[in-house]
Amino acid sequence: MDQKMDFNAPHSMGTTIIGVTYNGGVVLGADSRTSTGVYVANRASDKITQLTDNVYVCRSGSAADSQVVSDYVRYFLHQHTIQLGQPATVKVAANLVRLLSYNNKNFLETGLIVGGWDKYEGGQIYGVPLGGTIVQQPFAIGEMEDEILKNHCSIEHCFPGSGSSYLYGFFDQAWKEGMTKDEAEDLVKKAVSLAIARDGASGGVVRTVIINSEGVTRNFYPGDQLPLWHEELEPQNSLLDILGAPEPMNI
Amino acid sequence: MASNSDSVSDTQRSLYPYVTGTSVVALKYKNGILMAADMGGSYGSTLRYKSIDRLKPIGKHSLLGASGEISDFQEILRYLDELILYDNMWDDGNSLGPKEVHNYLTRVMYNRRNKFNPLWNALVLGGVKNGQKYLGMVNMIGINFEDNHVATGLGNHLARPILRDEWHENLTFEEGVKLLEKCMRVLLYRDRSAVNKIQISKITEEGATLFSPFSLKTCWEFSAFKNPTVGAEGSW
Numbered sequence: 210m211d212q213k214m215d216f217n218a219p220h221s222m223g224t225t226i227i228g229v230t231y232n233g234g235v236v237l238g239a240d241s242r243t244s245t246g247v248y249v250a251n252r253a254s255d256k257i258t259q260l261t262d263n264v265y266v267c268r269s270g271s272a273a274d275s276q277v278v279s280d281y282v283r284y285f286l287h288q289h290t291i292q293l294g295q296p297a298t299v300k301v302a303a304n305l306v307r308l309l310s311y312n313n314k315n316f317l318e319t320g321l322i323v324g325g326w327d328k329y330e331g332g333q334i335y336g337v338p339l340g341g342t343i344v345q346q347p348f349a350i351g352e353m354e355d356e357i358l359k360n361h362c363s364i365e366h367c368f369p370g371s372g373s374s375y376l377y378g379f380f381d382q383a384w385k386e387g388m389t390k391d392e393a394e395d396l397v398k399k400a401v402s403l404a405i406a407r408d409g410a411s412g413g414v415v416r417t418v419i420i421n422s423e424g425v426t427r428n429f430y431p432g433d434q435l436p437l438w439h440e441e442l443e444p445q446n447s448l449l450d451i452l453g454a455p456e457p458m459n460i
Numbered sequence: 461m462a463s464n465s466d467s468v469s470d471t472q473r474s475l476y477p478y479v480t481g482t483s484v485v486a487l488k489y490k491n492g493i494l495m496a497a498d499m500g501g502s503y504g505s506t507l508r509y510k511s512i513d514r515l516k517p518i519g520k521h522s523l524l525g526a527s528g529e530i531s532d533f534q535e536i537l538r539y540l541d542e543l544i545l546y547d548n549m550w551d552d553g554n555s556l557g558p559k560e561v562h563n564y565l566t567r568v569m570y571n572r573r574n575k576f577n578p579l580w581n582a583l584v585l586g587g588v589k590n591g592q593k594y595l596g597m598v599n600m601i602g603i604n605f606e607d608n609h610v611a612t613g614l615g616n617h618l619a620r621p622i623l624r625d626e627w628h629e630n631l632t633f634e635e636g637v638k639l640l641e642k643c644m645r646v647l648l649y650r651d652r653s654a655v656n657k658i659q660i661s662k663i664t665e666e667g668a669t670l671f672s673p674f675s676l677k678t679c680w681e682f683s684a685f686k687n688p689t690v691g692a693e694g695s696w
Binding site: 307311314315336338339340341342343344346374377 | 475477478479501503506508509511512529530531534535
C-alpha cells in the first residue's frame with residue numbers, strides 16, 4: 210500500500226493555469242502546487258512568470274522545461290525590446306515561445322499560456338500547448354492531457370489528468386464576451402479553486418495577475434479566502450471548538 | 461523523459477502528434493475546387509480547440525487543407541509563405557500554380573519522411589490556373605496523387621464512397637456544396653474527433669473564397685433510436 214517516495218522524480222507541475230481576456234486587458238491565474246511523484250515539493254510556487262513589463266506566461270508541465278523556456282524567451286525579448294526601442298508586442302512574445310516549443314518538441318514537456326497587453330492589439334491570450342501549436346483565444350486553459358502524456362513519457366512521473374480538464378464544462382457555461390476586470394478576475398479565481406477541489410495535482414493558493422494599459426497587478430488568494438464547494442467543510446482550528454458540551458462519560 | 465530516445469544521434473524525430481485536425485474533403489466542380497473541413501483541434505481525446513482554421517489560400521491559384529498535427533501545418537504555412545514571396549519577387553508576371561505547389565509539398569514531405577522526421581499531416585491541395593483545375597493530396601509518408609475528389613483520415617472511408625457514387629463532371633456550385641455537406645454530416649455522426657463547426661472554401665480562376673463557419677443540422681428522429689432495446693432488454 211505504501212508508495213515508494215521517489216524524490217529523484219522530475220518536478221512536475223500537475224497544474225491548473227488559466228488566461229482570460231476582458232474589456233481592456235487580460236487576467237492570468239494559476240494554482241501553486243509543484244509535485245515530485247506523489248510528494249508536494251513546493252506548495253506555494255509561482256507559476257505565472259514575467260517575460261516583459263507587459264507580457265507574462267503561465268507555466269505547466271515539467272518545472273525545469275517551462276523555466277528554461279521562459280528564461281530564454283525573457284532573454285530574447287529583452288534584446289528585442291532594446292533594438293525595437295519600445296515594448297515588445299504580446300504576439301512576438303508568444304511566437305518566441307512557440308519557436309522554442311516547436312523546434313524542441315521531442316525533448317520538452319511543457320504547456321504554456323502567454324498573456325499580456327500592448328498598445329496595438331490590447332489584451333491578448335495565446336495558448337502554446339505540447340507540440341508547439343500557437344492558438345490565439347479569448348480564454349485559454351492549460352493542462353497535461355493524460356492520453357497525450359501516455360505517448361510522450363514513461364510511467365514513473367506522469368500525472369493522470371490534471372486541473373484544467375475539469376474546467377472545460379465550467380467555461381463553456383460561465384464565459385461571456387466583454388467582461389469587466391472584476392468579473393474576469395472572479396471567473397479565474399472561481400475556476401482555479403474548482404479545479405483544485407477535484408484535481409490532486411493542483412492545490413495550494415490561487416495567484417492571479419491582471420495586465421492592462423495601466424500596468425500589472427498581482428493578487429494572492431489563500432485557501433481560506435476561496436468559496437467552499439460540494440462536500441467541503443468550513444475549516445476549524447480544532448474539534449473542540451465545535452463541541453458545545455464537555456465530553457460525555459461512557460457508562 | 462529521455463529514456464526512450466537515442467542519446468547522441470537523435471536530433472529531431474517526430475514520433476507522435478499532439479494537437480490534431482480531422483478529415484478534409486474536396487472535390488472538383490464546374491468552375492474549380494470546393495474544399496471542406498471542420499474547425500476542430502483535438503488534444504488526444506479532448507476536443508480542445510474549436511476555432512482552428514484548417515483551410516488556407518496559397519498564392520493566387522491554390523487552396524491548402526490540412527489534417528494531422530496543427531503545429532506542423534503552421535510550419536508548412538511558413539514554408540509556403542516564403543515560397544510564394546520568392547515567387548513574387550521574381551516579378552516576372554508568372555505565379556506558382558497548384559501543380560507546382562503540390563509538387564513542392566510532396567518533396568518536403570517525402571524528404572522529411574526519409575530522415576525519419578515527418579511532418580505529421582495529410583494535405584489536400586486544390587486550385588485553378590489558366591482554366592485547368594487541379595486537385596491533389598500528399599501525406600506524411602510522401603504518398604501523393606491527384607484525383608477528381610480526395611479526402612484525408614476517416615474521410616477516406618466515409619466520404620469517398622459517397623463521392624464515388626455521386627460525383628460527376630461539371631457539378632454546379634450548389635450541387636458541390638450539397639455533396640460536401642452530405643459527406644461532412646456523415647463524418648459528424650461517425651467520427652469522434654469531428655466538431656460541428658464547418659468551413660467550406662472554393663477556388664476558381666477568379667481566386668479563393670473562404671465562406672464563414674457554420675453548423676450542420678443533424679437528425680435523430682428515428683423510431684429505432686427512441687426505443688432501441690425493445691424486445692431485447694439489456695442490449696444496445
